[in-house]
Amino acid sequence: DIVLTQSPATLSLSPGEKATLSCRASQSVGNFLAWYQQRPGQAPRLLVYDTSHRAVGIPARFSGSGSGTDFTLTISSLEPEDFAVYYCQQRRSWPPVTFGQGTKLEIK
Amino acid sequence: EVHLLESGGKVGQPGGSLKLSCAASGFTFSDYVMTWVRQAPGKGLEWVSSISNNGDRTYYEPSVKGRFTISRDNSNNTLYLQINSLRADDAAIYYCAKDFGSGNFVLVWDNWGQGVLVTVSS
Numbered sequence: 001d002i003v004l005t006q007s008p009a010t011l012s013l014s015p016g017e018k019a020t021l022s023c024r025a026s027q028s029v030g031n032f033l034a035w036y037q038q039r040p041g042q043a044p045r046l047l048v049y050d051t052s053h054r055a056v057g058i059p060a061r062f063s064g065s066g067s068g069t070d071f072t073l074t075i076s077s078l079e080p081e082d083f084a085v086y087y088c089q090q091r092r093s094w095p096p097v098t099f100g101q102g103t104k105l106e107i108k
Numbered sequence: 109e110v111h112l113l114e115s116g117g118k119v120g121q122p123g124g125s126l127k128l129s130c131a132a133s134g135f136t137f138s139d140y141v142m143t144w145v146r147q148a149p150g151k152g153l154e155w156v157s158s159i160s161n162n163g164d165r166t167y168y169e170p171s172v173k174g175r176f177t178i179s180r181d182n183s184n185n186t187l188y189l190q191i192n193s194l195r196a197d198d199a200a201i202y203y204c205a206k207d208f209g210s211g212n213f214v215l216v217w218d219n220w221g222q223g224v225l226v227t228v229s230s
Contacts, residue, residue, distance in 0.1 A: 034216050036153070038153075043203055043220035043221065043222055043223055044145075044153060044203070044217075044220055045220075046208070046216065046217060046218045049208060049216045050216075055208075055218060056218070087152060087153055089153075089216075091214070091215035091216065094155075094167070094215065095155075095158075095167045095168065095169065095170075096155055096169045096170065097155040097158075097215050098155065099152055099153045099154065099155070100152070101152050102152045102153075
């Protein structure tokens with residue numbers, strides 16, 4: 001199974017700052033990596049798929065990059081609604097589809 | 109607008125069974141692969157099972173294989189998850205999710221239900 005390791009576990013930043021979230025795969029997933037946002041009490045929301053493609057309705061401040069085993073989700077300027085938990089997910093080798101353990105983005 | 113509504117969550121006993129449903133609307137259900145993802149309390153997301161658009165292919169996370177059965181009724185736009193031999197570590201919110209693209213397994217999910225809670229207690 002492909003293991004996805006996200007870092008940091010918790011990221012404390014202020015609104016307006018830039019956030020950089022990392023996801024590392026135990027083996028290459030090509031570009032088959034997605035990112036989801038989950039706010040408290042809500043279902044996950046697709047942000048980015050296939051490394052760098054923003055989903056419909058996702059603001060341009062969210063961007064994804066990387067390839068192979070190392071991926072990054074960048075939020076260029078944090079808005080109050082961006083403070084949430086973020087998960088990466090791979091579909092390169094399955095079953096099983098796997099998720100990272102999550103990065104909690106909290107207000108500093 | 110796509111809408112997914114799960115139901116069937118309850119308090120189940122260890123070793124017991126229950127069946128979750130997900131009623132879909134706002135898209136051509138029979139065109140899309142559907143998936144169940146779960147989230148244990150305070151934990152991360154875990155893929156559980158996926159089913160092809162016509163129901164002929166199913167896939168499971170190893171810890172649920174043989175105990176869970178995913179199925180669908182395309183005439184009623186409903187996805188199901190039958191859970192047997194319920195275990196304590198099955199306690200979670202179960203989400204149904206629609207594949208991003210139609211046809212084959214894309215396994216990126218652009219629409220999710222609100223989730224249904226399964227509790228395990230004797």
